Amino acid sequence: MSALNLSVLQQPLVWMDGEANLRFFDGLLAGLTDRDLIVLPEMFTTGFAMEAAQRSLPEARVIEWLREKAAQANAMVGGSAAIQTEQGAVNRFLLAEPDGTLHRYDKRHLFRMAGEHQHYLAGERREIVTFRGWRILPQICYDLRFPVFSRNRDDYDLALYVANWPQARSAHWQALLLARAIENQAYVAGCNRVGVDANNHSYSGDSRIITPQGEIVAAGEPHQPAILNAQLSLETLREYRERFPAWRDADDFHF
Template structure:
């Protein structure tokens, strides 16, 4: 598939209320008039960035995952975002990708945000995954992972690097800069989907959801400080042309992450 059309949904989140957030996102998804291949929601899109997983964690057979499968089936599109998941007596900030067929793939956030104490209540992921979808290779990561380029390093020849986040306004300049940097250094499309609004902890989020091409050029962005949906069409030819012309990935250093 030469083109991949993706809907990026930037929204305010109802604090720790999965049902209300599912209702909110259902309405937004139903208002998308274009046919898209993938819908991307923010980090912890059913709860906000909560450090109380004991109260609100869901399961892989829970209501929100079933809701994602229903959306994927009805809309004939993939859908993804991160959820608080309980599994084997551990809590995970889990990026879940649901294919139109209902097949589920997931990635557990590796870099937990110590400034908020995320590392004290959640278990870090250990594996980086590559999702293959419609001929595209997608690398899913979550929020704080953005600050660690070694983990995102393109050794798998992926096409799209995708971040979902609750990234606050005071550090939004870093978000903008690092998304652009990741696209340049990995010679891939990079997408970042952030939230807006003010959460219960009085943290403010102003969005800056965006997509960048292989040269670090911004090809799509949402309106700041508002709920918004932007649709971006990625082109395979752009990747192959840039990597053929500028063969920088072949000059990367070889090392292993331990």
């Protein structure tokens, strides 16, 4: 499949109320048609908090909901959630396909400035998800600051960054998303929340869908809920990478 119809949901989150968040996204997803991939923000069931895993919905409930939405939309649906496992808490990106297939990625880089590394376990590896002919790299928030981890080894076409990225550092968010697209010659989608959380952190959103050449094809208005839609072309991506093969001259190292 050459074209990928992508939707990014830049939305507010209800603090620590998983079922309320699921009901809210129920309404939004019901209006989305002809999509291939629908992306929700980081910790979309709770908001970003160190205690979220203890107060979050069980993973089974979140997976059940994602699978239901994916089947209804005939699209892959995903976002991250705070999940309590037998080993400890993780910030886990869950992606459900319409047939029920589930993909998991645990956040590798934990945001120490908020103490996330003291409350959550770091993921051990990155994951590549293949769906409808597209190779997709799921990443979470702070991961965006570490280019070696998201380096394209000619193994992905689209990188997804879901976030609760505060307004105070929005300029960093926007610049780094653009850099990741250009340096990796891949599409990049950044899905950030809006609103103010219970810790009084303000989120301006500034979600983006960016082409491999750095063109912003969809952008969320600051502080406003939005659904960003774009159609991505695998043929255009491949043609560009052949026409301008900077990836062939990449330094020979990887994480």
